[in-house]
Amino acid sequence: MDVLNNLVAGFQTALTFKNIYLCFIGCLWGTVVGILPGIGPLAGIALLIPATFGMDATGAIIMLAGIYYGAMYGGSTTSILMNIPGESASVVSCLEGYQMTRKGRGGAALFIAAWGSWIGGTLGIAGLMFLAPLLANQAVKFGPPEMFALLLIAFILLGSLGKGSFFRTAPMILLGLLIGTVGMDQLTGTMRFTHGIKELYDGIGFIPVAMGVFGIGEILSSVEESLVRQAHRVRFRELLPSREELRASWGPIFRGTGLGFFIGLLPGSAHVLASFLSYTLEKRLSRKPQEFGTGRIEGVAGPETANNAASESAMIPFLGLGIPTGPAPAVMMIALLIHGVRPGPLFISEQPQVFWGLVASMYIGNVILIILNLPLVGLFINLLRVPFRILFPVILLVCLVGTYAVNSSVVELIILLVSGVLGYLFRKFDFDIAPFILAMIIGPTIEMTFRQSLMRSGGSFSIFWASPISLALFALSGVLLLWNVYRALRPKRASWEKVLEEGT
Amino acid sequence: MEKKIRVACVLVAIVLACAGVSFAADYPTKAITLINPQAPGGTLDIQARAFASVAEKILGQPVVVVNKTGATGMVGGLAGAQAAPDGYTLTVGSVNIPNALEWEIANGRKPAFTRHDFAGIGTFTMSPTLLIVPMDSPYKTLADFVAAAKAKPGQLAFSSGGLYGMSHLPAEIFGKAAGLKFRHVPYGGGGPSLTAVVGNQVDFSVNYPANTIPLLRGNKLRALAVIGAKRLKSVPEVPSVKELGIDAEYYGWVGLLAPVKTPKPIVDKLREVTKTVVQSKAFVDMIEEPGDEVNYMGGEELMKYMDAESAKIAALYADMVKEGAK
Numbered sequence: 001m002d003v004l005n006n007l008v009a010g011f012q013t014a015l016t017f018k019n020i021y022l023c024f025i026g027c028l029w030g031t032v033v034g035i036l037p038g039i040g041p042l043a044g045i046a047l048l049i050p051a052t053f054g055m056d057a058t059g060a061i062i063m064l065a066g067i068y069y070g071a072m073y074g075g076s077t078t079s080i081l082m083n084i085p086g087e088s089a090s091v092v093s094c095l096e097g098y099q100m101t102r103k104g105r106g107g108a109a110l111f112i113a114a115w116g117s118w119i120g121g122t123l124g125i126a127g128l129m130f131l132a133p134l135l136a137n138q139a140v141k142f143g144p145p146e147m148f149a150l151l152l153i154a155f156i157l158l159g160s161l162g163k164g165s166f167f168r169t170a171p172m173i174l175l176g177l178l179i180g181t182v183g184m185d186q187l188t189g190t191m192r193f194t195h196g197i198k199e200l201y202d203g204i205g206f207i208p209v210a211m212g213v214f215g216i217g218e219i220l221s222s223v224e225e226s227l228v229r230q231a232h233r234v235r236f237r238e239l240l241p242s243r244e245e246l247r248a249s250w251g252p253i254f255r256g257t258g259l260g261f262f263i264g265l266l267p268g269s270a271h272v273l274a275s276f277l278s279y280t281l282e283k284r285l286s287r288k289p290q291e292f293g294t295g296r297i298e299g300v301a302g303p304e305t306a307n308n309a310a311s312e313s314a315m316i317p318f319l320g321l322g323i324p325t326g327p328a329p330a331v332m333m334i335a336l337l338i339h340g341v342r343p344g345p346l347f348i349s350e351q352p353q354v355f356w357g358l359v360a361s362m363y364i365g366n367v368i369l370i371i372l373n374l375p376l377v378g379l380f381i382n383l384l385r386v387p388f389r390i391l392f393p394v395i396l397l398v399c400l401v402g403t404y405a406v407n408s409s410v411v412e413l414i415i416l417l418v419s420g421v422l423g424y425l426f427r428k429f430d431f432d433i434a435p436f437i438l439a440m441i442i443g444p445t446i447e448m449t450f451r452q453s454l455m456r457s458g459g460s461f462s463i464f465w466a467s468p469i470s471l472a473l474f475a476l477s478g479v480l481l482l483w484n485v486y487r488a489l490r491p492k493r494a495s496w497e498k499v500l501e502e503g504t
Numbered sequence: 505m506e507k508k509i510r511v512a513c514v515l516v517a518i519v520l521a522c523a524g525v526s527f528a529a530d531y532p533t534k535a536i537t538l539i540n541p542q543a544p545g546g547t548l549d550i551q552a553r554a555f556a557s558v559a560e561k562i563l564g565q566p567v568v569v570v571n572k573t574g575a576t577g578m579v580g581g582l583a584g585a586q587a588a589p590d591g592y593t594l595t596v597g598s599v600n601i602p603n604a605l606e607w608e609i610a611n612g613r614k615p616a617f618t619r620h621d622f623a624g625i626g627t628f629t630m631s632p633t634l635l636i637v638p639m640d641s642p643y644k645t646l647a648d649f650v651a652a653a654k655a656k657p658g659q660l661a662f663s664s665g666g667l668y669g670m671s672h673l674p675a676e677i678f679g680k681a682a683g684l685k686f687r688h689v690p691y692g693g694g695g696p697s698l699t700a701v702v703g704n705q706v707d708f709s710v711n712y713p714a715n716t717i718p719l720l721r722g723n724k725l726r727a728l729a730v731i732g733a734k735r736l737k738s739v740p741e742v743p744s745v746k747e748l749g750i751d752a753e754y755y756g757w758v759g760l761l762a763p764v765k766t767p768k769p770i771v772d773k774l775r776e777v778t779k780t781v782v783q784s785k786a787f788v789d790m791i792e793e794p795g796d797e798v799n800y801m802g803g804e805e806l807m808k809y810m811d812a813e814s815a816k817i818a819a820l821y822a823d824m825v826k827e828g829a830k
Contacts, residue, residue, distance in 0.1 A: 046544050046571065053557050140703030144689075184576070187690050189611070189667050198579055198616065267696050322718050323699050330695060331544040338553055342794040345722025407572065448692070455689045456661050456706065 003130060010356030014364055019062055022055070023361045026063035027368045030070020031376075033087075037078055037211055038402020040087045041071035045331045049338070057339035058354050062361040064332050065315070069121055069362065072271070072308045073369045076113040077380055080300065081106055082395055084215030089271040089307035091210045092279045095434055096292065096299030098218070103295050107239030107381050112246075112297055113304040114373040116253045120305035121366040123257045124264075124312025128319075129359050133348060135313070136320025139265040144452035145464050147266065149473035151446040154273065154438070156480045157280040160289070161435045169435050172426070176439025179204055183444075187451055199411035206272075206441055208403050208416040213433050215399055216416065217423020219392050239377055245297045252282050252302030260306030264313030267325040274310040275303035276438050312362070319355060321345055531591055531770050535566040538760070539587070540596040541580025544571050546694055547670075547712055551628045551758050552596040554790040558781045569596070576604050576666060578616065585621035589765035591774060597622065597761035600670055602814045607668045610821035619810055620764065623771055624803035626778040627759030628787075631796055632732030633674040633710040634717075634742065636725045638701055641708070646728045646748050649708070653684040660707040661687040663700035668821065671697055674710045674731045674754040676820065678745065681752035701725065712756055713738060717795025738795035757799075759806060775803050 013019065026048075033044030044067045052060035075087030080097030093113065100109040127135075158173055159166075182193045183203030194200040241249070256278045263274035282302040283292045292299055315332075317325045322344035324330035333343050341351055348355045383391070403416045426433055457463035465471045538556060542548045549571065556567040572580035577600050584595025595601075601619065608615040635646070643649040653660050664672035667690045679686055689706055691697040694715060701709035702724050710731060717738055719725045730736055730744040732753045745752050760778055762771060781787050782800045791798050801809065 042544060046569075049553060050556070050566070050568070140699045141705070143700065143703060143705035186666060186692055189607070198582065201576070201578065202573070267699060317699070321702065321722075321724065323702065324695050325699070327544060330546070331549075334544070334550050334553055337550055337794065338557060338790060340789065340793055342718050344718030344794075345724050346718070452689050452691070455687065458659065458687060 006352060006356045007129065007360060009353070010358075010360035013058060013353055013357035014062065014360035019059055019357070019361060020364065022059045022063040023066050023365045024368055026066020027070040027073075027365050027372060030067035030072075031074035031369065031372060033067065034071035034074020034090075035077050035086050036402055037084050037086050037215070037399055038207065038404075038406050040075075040207070040406075041068045041328045042331060043406060044071060045328060045335075049331070049335050052335055053338070055339075057336055057341040057351075058357045060335050060339055061332060061341075061354060061358050062365075064335050065358060065362060066365045068315075068328050068332065069308065069311050069365065070369055072121070072304075072311050073114060073117045073373050075307075076117075076300070076304050077110065077376075079214075080109045080113065081380060081383060082215065082391075083218040084395060084399060085207070085210050088207055088210070089275050089310075090304075091214070091272070091437060092275045092303045092434070093300055094214045095279065096296050098214075099293065099295030100297070100300065101384070104238065105245075105295065105297075106384065107377055108241040108245055109295075109297065109300045110377040110380065111239065111241050111374065112249050112301050114370055114377065116249065116256065116301045116305035117308040117373075118366055118370040119253050120257045120260055120308035121312060121369075122363065124261055124309040125359060125362045125366070127261050127309075128312050128316055128362075132316050132320045135265060135316050139317050139325070140321065140323070142266055142469070144449040144456065145470045146467060146473065148446060148449040148453055149464065149470040149477065150266075151442050151449065153473060153477045153480065154277055154280075154442055155446060156477055156484070157277070157284070158435050158438055158442075159484065160283060161280055161432070161438060168431050172431050172433070172436040173439045176436040177443040179209070180440045180443030181447075186448060187455070197411065199409055203444065204415055204440075205407075205412055206437070207406070208412045209419045209440065210437055211399050211403065212416045212419025213423030213426065213437070215395065216420025217427055217433075219396060220420060220424040221427045222388065223392065239381060241297070248297050249301035251285075252278070252298045253305045255281060255285075256302040256305030257309045259302075260309030261313045263306070264310030265316060265325075270314055270326060271307040271310040272441055274306040276441070278302040278306035279434075318343060319347060319358075322347060531773060532563055532565045534592060535568055536563065536591070537593045538567060538569045538596050539580050539584045539593065540569055540571045541573065541577035541584070541601070542571070542596075542598075543573050543693065547714060547756075548596050548598055548758055550714065551791065554787055555628060555760075555778075555781055557790075558784055558787045559777060562777055562780060576669065577601060578604055578608075582616050584761065585617040585763060587763050589763040589767070591762065591766055591770035593763075594625065594774070595622065595761045596758070597624075598670065598758045599756050599813070601761070602810050603668065603670075603673065603817055606814055606818045606821055610818065610825045619807075619814065622761040623764045623766060624806035624810070625760035625762055625771065625774045626782065626803050627757045627799060627801040627806055628782055629791060629796055630755040630757040630799040630801060631713050632730050632734075632736070632744075632753065632755055633671065633712055634720075634727045634736075634739075635675075635678065635708060635710055635729045635731055635745075636701055636716055636720075636727050637708045638704040639724060639726060640704060641726065643708075643728065644726075646743070646745070649728055650682060650684065653682075653686065658685040658687060661689050663689050663691050663697040663706040663709045665694035665697045666690050666692065668824070670694075670756045671709070671711055673817070673820070674752075674756075676824065677754050678710070678731050678750065678752040680820075681745075682750045712796070714791070714794045714796040721795075736795070737797060738792070757801070757806070757809075759801070771803070 033039045045064050071087055075090030076093045078084045078086040079090040079093035083094050083098040085091040097109045184201045259278050260274040264270045282298040283289050314326050317323050318329040324333050403412050453463050538552050540548050540552050552569045556569050559567045572583050581601050587593035605615045637643050662675050700706050720727055727742045732744055733746045735744050788798050
């Protein structure tokens with residue numbers, strides 16, 4: 001009952017005209033930074049901090065949080081329509097979403113993405129509201145050995161992310177891992193493959209690479225196909241998902257919520273990992289995994305839900321303990337501090353009006369976002385009617401500006417363009433892009449957590465089975481590995497029976 | 505025609521010359537950018553944004569904080585050192601800048617810039633770190649801790665925000681002064697390092713008051729000592745290591761730097777404004793509310809302090825590199 005009373009008080013704070021207005025502005029701006037490639041929620045929040053100086057702490061955090069979860073809605077738009085990830089968590093939506101657009105189902109993909117985002121977001125807030133103090137204390141116990149065990153599972157799943165043969169997937173994984181090693185080794189300070197270029201000290205950024213291989217690579221290969229590729233007119237009824245598509249989305253949406261909420265609690269850029277894991281999970285569970293890559297709605301519904309749920313639960317360590325686990329919550333924390341509110345373990349009990357006002361505003365914000373985003377689906381889909389010879393240069397320009405705007409770095413522009421050419425070659429030679437990107441994301445973290453664990457234990461491997469969590473995760477990865485081996489070795493019906501059938 | 509152009513040129517030159525003279529008096533006439541070489545959300549970011557919010561009102565021009573991260577602050581530092589010396593692009597400096605440069609030198613690399621490329625404007629804070637342990641740690645006092653570390657040399661592990669950074673060095677300096685050896689586990693940033701000690705993933709850690717004290721107040725951490733000469737106002741019950749007979753000090757200053765060629769009148773004006781801001785109630789409240797302390801040091805003093813500190817740090821790094829090579 002306590003929670004409900006607090007929530008009622010929270011709604012009293014959040015439902016004032018001023019706070020609804022701020023929530024709306026935050027959500028709108030969040031959608032915009034989500035849509036614009038390159039600029040993510042982090043830059044979006046940092047840009048608007050000065051605008052909050054005149055507000056009270058509650059209003060400020062309501063607006064800034066709106067940007068954060070709003071960006072998760074907006075990010076899917078360009079991924080689905082143009083194969084350009086608008087935001088790091090939406091990279092995975094390129095895989096199925098863009099294929100759906102090519103089949104004329106882009107509207108349905110956008111619709112499901114918004115709908116899944118709403119469910120993931122709303123359930124995520126409920127989790128945040130009931131479990132924040134409890135989960136915050138548990139989340140900090142998830143150290144390097146546990147993280148390593150989790151990433152090992154992700155790594156085993158990587159193999160199944162590709163479309164087909166081992167020889168088309170394995171080189172891509174290796175290339176992704178190799179690119180992930182560039183930069184200064186955080187644990188010893190050794191430079192790897194930096195060649196004295198200062199911009200490479202922090203490694204090769206994942207956003208420019210993803211924008212390059214997906215977006216620019218797509219543009220290059222489309223140009224080759226035909227400049228006059230005709231986009232067909234989309235009728236309003238085609239914007240809505242069909243009954244089968246809706247039915248196929250329910251499972252991924254709820255699984256994505258659970259998975260995203262859990263992963264969001266972990267340190268680092270959790271929503272990227274959450275969306276990728278959700279995608280591989282759906283592919284695993286699907287009865288037709290071979291159809292993934294050709295525009296399955298499950299591959300949009302799951303990840304888009306997961307990144308929203310993750311964005312809500314990523315706020316738990318920050319609100320419950322005052323320790324931000326990702327960069328965006330860290331900036332929100334500063335904003336609160338400038339307004340004289342210090343998040344910490346006592347934040348929820350000492351500043352209930354701020355915390356509950358924020359929670360209530362997040363429910364309102366998610367409603368605002370779905371109202372904002374569904375009509376936009378119709379608007380954005382019209383972009384596809386623009387002739388490609390006009391659209392492509394514009395997309396290219398937006399990619400370049402977006403990349404440059406983040407760090408004003410010319411080196412990143414070069415990375416973007418080189419990745420674009422790479423992406424084109426990958427397409428030409430029919431290599432899989434998804435395993436490449438995911439290997440690049442998890443490679444550095446898996447290496448770091450492995451070495452951190454061993455540094456902690458002084459070189460003893462026993463640290464990996466010291467905690468029940470990591471032990472369970474290792475057991476799971478063992479099972480997955482054995483299952484993979486079994487599947488590879490079991491006699492294939494198709495191979496000899498087909499021959500027999502054809503022979504008779 | 506040619507004559508007209510010549511006259512115009514002279515006029516332009518005169519106007520420009522006048523602008524040069526009135527430059528300092530009018531300064532600032534447009535927005536000032538503060539380059540923060542570290543990620544949004546860190547200690548520097550908090551202080552820089554707090555500074556910006558007060559300085560805007562005094563200067564009458566927007567003060568914008570821009571995060572230019574990379575290479576543990578080298579990318580932003582380089583941008584700040586090479587910025588136009590007109591007072592419109594300043595660098596949020598910290599002890600990390602001279603330290604990162606010394607680290608490059610200790611490893612036989614030539615840094616792209618040096619601390620002599622900057623003119624000091626003034627500091628916001630110069631805080632010591634606290635030695636912190638998880639709540640369920642067996643160590644209740646520094647004496648317990650030192651005894652345990654002596655009994656198990658090289659086995660107690662501590663987390664830091666990154667190799668040779670602001671939260672690694674104090675632990676090294678403390679260990680050297682007390683004759684103790686520890687295991688170092690670097691994490692990617694101050695936040696993850698704090699998480700590690702709150703979650704009992706490591707035995708102890710060192711961190712700055714602004715990050716630590718809210719967690720002490722919420723009983724998520726225990727502080728054993730201040731690694732410095734004096735106790736902190738916000739946690740007077742925590743003794744300093746000096747009181748306990750260990751001669752270790754390290755202060756993570758945060759402040760403003762300008763490119764060294766910035767005209768003297770502008771530097772003077774910035775120094776004066778910084779002093780006013782740092783001593784204003786609004787700024788002091790923002791810094792001291794979470795438990796930190798404002799500590800202003802003038803620009804020239806800061807440069808001298810950096811010289812003295814860098815010599816010490818260089819010696820420490822030389823040792824660390826030697827040990828690492830073993």
